[in-house]
Amino acid sequence: DAKTTQPPSMDCAEGRAANLPCNHSTISGNEYVYWYRQIHSQGPQYIIHGLKNNETNEMASLIITEDRKSSTLILPHATLRDTAVYYCIVRVGRGKLIFGQGTELSVKP
Amino acid sequence: NAGVMQNPRHLVRRRGQEARLRCSPMKGHSHVYWYRQLPEEGLKFMVYLQKENIIDESGMPKERFSAEFPKEGPSILRIQQVVRGDSAAYFCASSPSTDVWEQYFGPGTRLTVT
Numbered sequence: 001d002a003k004t005t006q007p008p009s010m011d012c013a014e015g016r017a018a019n020l021p022c023n024h025s026t027i028s029g030n031e032y033v034y035w036y037r038q039i040h041s042q043g044p045q046y047i048i049h050g051l052k053n054n055e056t057n058e059m060a061s062l063i064i065t066e067d068r069k070s071s072t073l074i075l076p077h078a079t080l081r082d083t084a085v086y087y088c089i090v091r092v093g094r095g096k097l098i099f100g101q102g103t104e105l106s107v108k109p
Numbered sequence: 110n111a112g113v114m115q116n117p118r119h120l121v122r123r124r125g126q127e128a129r130l131r132c133s134p135m136k137g138h139s140h141v142y143w144y145r146q147l148p149e150e151g152l153k154f155m156v157y158l159q160k161e162n163i164i165d166e167s168g169m170p171k172e173r174f175s176a177e178f179p180k181e182g183p184s185i186l187r188i189q190q191v192v193r194g195d196s197a198a199y200f201c202a203s204s205p206s207t208d209v210w211e212q213y214f215g216p217g218t219r220l221t222v223t
Binding site: 032034038041042043044045046049087091094095096097098099100101102 | 113140142144151152153154157164165167168198200202204210211212213214215216217
């Protein structure tokens with residue numbers, strides 16, 4: 001079973017920031033938080049990951065709370081092409097990804 | 110650098126036939142993972158392989174399914190005597206041998222059993 005909880009769906013206006021929350025209250029000290037997305041039946045795409053510090057790359061920012069029980073993925077300027085299902089996953093080391101239901105993000109013009 | 114390649118992209122099999130799905134990982138990647146996505150369902154892990162070794166097959170059905178990743182050539186997911194319930198999208202992912210743990214996914218193979 002997935003160890004994360006995400007809202008099933010969210011809407012965002014094009015050009016605005018999309019903030020996707022994730023709860024992972026049972027996360028262990030050595031588990032990382034990963035974010036992937038799946039755009040309509042394509043293969044999932046890696047977005048970003050972090051342990052305890054906030055992270056930023058060319059796609060998104062990841063904000064992890066100090067107690068590490070939750071995190072937020074931020075897409076700073078959402079476009080229509082960001083419409084997808086976003087998955088928050090916690091895992092340690094290499095090995096399988098356990099996908100939950102994810103959040104279906106709809107970016108609207 | 111080419112991404113993960115899967116072929117065929119679409120495969121149609123009749124009940125009872127065999128299905129062979131191929132996955133070529135990214136260059137320099139020696140870890141391969143297979144996932145299955147049933148219609149209207151989430152992605153489920155099936156098996157994790159390194160070259161010539163199965164590391165974790167906890168998600169593989171006990172019968173009819175097998176996977177290999179030989180020293181040379183692509184990884185193969187083999188489904189014997191397919192049934193309608195095997196109809197799904199099968200995704201392969203790869204990761205390198207270093208401490209980089211991100212998995213990079215291929216476009217998937219859509220299997221339809223008639």
